[in-house]
Amino acid sequence: MTSVALYTINSSTRSIARLCQVSRSAHGTADPHSFVARFSTLRKCALFPGGKCPSLRTRQMSYSSPGRFSLGRYGKGMFLVAGATAAVTGALAAGASPFQRVEMASKISEEAENETGDIQERCKSFMSPTVTDIKVLEQRKDEMSTRMELMIMDTQAAFCRALEEVDGGTFKDGKVFEKAGVNVSVVYGNLTEEAAKQMRSRGKVLKGKDGKLPFRAMGVSSVIHPKNPHIPTVHFNYRYFEIEEADGTKQWWFGGGTDLTPVYIDLEDAAHFHMTLKEACDKHHPKYYPEFKKWCDNYFYIRHRGETRGIGGIFFDDLDSPDQEEVFNFVKSCAETVVPCYLPIVNKHLKDSFTPEEKDWQQVRRGRYVEFNLVYDRGVKFGLATPGSRIESILMSLPLTARWEYMHEPTKGTREAEMLEVLRSPKEWI
Template identity: 55%
Template sequence: MIEKETPETQRPYTFLRETDDDNHSDYSNSVRARFEKMIREVQDSVCSAIEAVDQGGKFKEDVWSRPGGGGGISRVLQDGAVWEKAGVNVSVVYGVMPPEAYRAANPSQNDNTKSGPVPFFAAGISSVLHPKNPFAPTLHFNYRYFETDAPKDTPGAPRQWWFGGGTDLTPAYIFEEDVKHFHSVQKSACDKFDASFYPRFKKWCDDYFYIKHRGERRGLGGIFFDDLNDYDQEMLLSFATECANTVIPAYIPIIEKRKDMPFTDSHKEWQQLRRGRYVEFNLVYDRGTTFGLKTGGRIESILVSLPLTARWEYDHQPEDGSEEWKLLDACINPKEWI
């Protein structure tokens, strides 16, 4: 489990333990240290861009730490001019996973390989941006780095590491040029590293954000990858950095175009119905949410992804051929946008 967090009055230079790196002289050069630096820089740049678009709303910041090392910075802008709720969190976590949390974090592992409690390190940035206007899409992005030490009852087993992440778009209404722009930016980032990444991670995204009990996806996808360790570690660190740095150019131009469009009550109701799907996916299927709940993570940070408002109507069916129906059809039958 994870130790209880302590509120802090100011941000520390780092949340890492001083004993993290065996080579102390090169401590700031470790993957852990460079990943933490990257996610904190991305948090700053994304929050600045969000506030600039809102022209009034400001992020509330909570800094927290844990006695055994680690901590985080949670920032939330709520009820702004443009944003209904925007959360951008970074965290650095040390803990011990019970076996079921290890399986939530890494379900590809054979149950027999990790039979006991597993010490772990995790660092990540996670954000969900819910605009007020129903024609402006929700964005989610998350980039994380994970290490596990040997299970407590298996001394000498090798440390494992992997990267995970993705950026995905969830509109209530489809503007094809917006979706194409978003996917093009993701593809450009992927193509800098490997031409196979975009098609592979686009499909992975469509498969991951599948709401099984509804038979539909949460949104219109993007890229998603997890448990990625079959490439050079330096290359994957650069790849995660490149992807995280595409959030602003992929998303903010879409918001600028859509944030002031006139809309009706029925448009808003449809947006809230789709946000209900967002809630269902996050609480039932999302690996980060279920992992956080199983390890005693900071609950306000875990649930910051949930929208301020959502709606459930009994047996709601959009009219065939309507704009709402087109969105639902694209969520049921994923499309190639570029």
């Protein structure tokens, strides 16, 4: 079974985005070699004319790669971070310094902090029903898959509420965000041979039984495209993958990251964003930030342009040491930074004025975002090549509008030229 909860803002429509109930009833069994062994009915929560949520029969796919992990979203599952309560963004909006440190650990709900607490009570704070039935989660409360699913649901709720706070209420004709998506996905079934081959190419030793490799995967991811060119685009994705081998043992690993794509360079913004991520990494290992920062710069690179997609952040995959508990805690720390590393930047630039020329430059930079996602993003490519995939989820990361200009090159000495120089020569921000 697989299902996705999608939260989308789109100013081109006039209807209210409503979170729709997800049906968990199975509707048959697919080919045992398909990525997901069972179907489920899914209601997609998005802005549609009339406010209606179409019912879809969908088969999701899941794939872990050094660059992306497809969890029924655009090549990777999309989810939100836990712990961003209205008090966090409210304090920012109320006039606190935009770069005042927000200790998310102290802002997370008590339910999220006490993982052994009542799961049903904890689920009341989520933006949508859990994909896995609550009774099943309670029975498996000590398993990593359950703990990760609850964490990504926390993350979704926190980030959605933070976005609502900065946008002035529930999502309806967003004032700040032109297009925004937040997905949570939980999938399981048997790996296809193509997926297993991809994983083996990265050094995975996979031993199936009767040609089957049962897997379970989940993740949270978001892409936010603001209207104002002085507010950067942000992307994050955190995921967990486990495979059961023939002897019953499980291979597992985590992956993810957070990165920023500004239209104009603001040194203070860049330093704040990277420092927040570094502080989360440093709690676990001093090598994490420099290694994962470099990995991020190398991955989000548009080779045919000779440019990075943005100013980076952190990115990692196949993380399975020193032990499962420590890696989970590290991933949770990273997820908890999504609100404090991004929302202060949004609040800082909320009232910035901009010219038509600056808006045009934003459209050109969005074109680069499209190029990377369609040409290089492994998750997008894999999703589009997988029969039965939900194309709208795969392409959810793309901006609502973009443009391309023939042989475009900004004038030397301009802020646009400064931005391009940074993208051609990635730098250390802290």
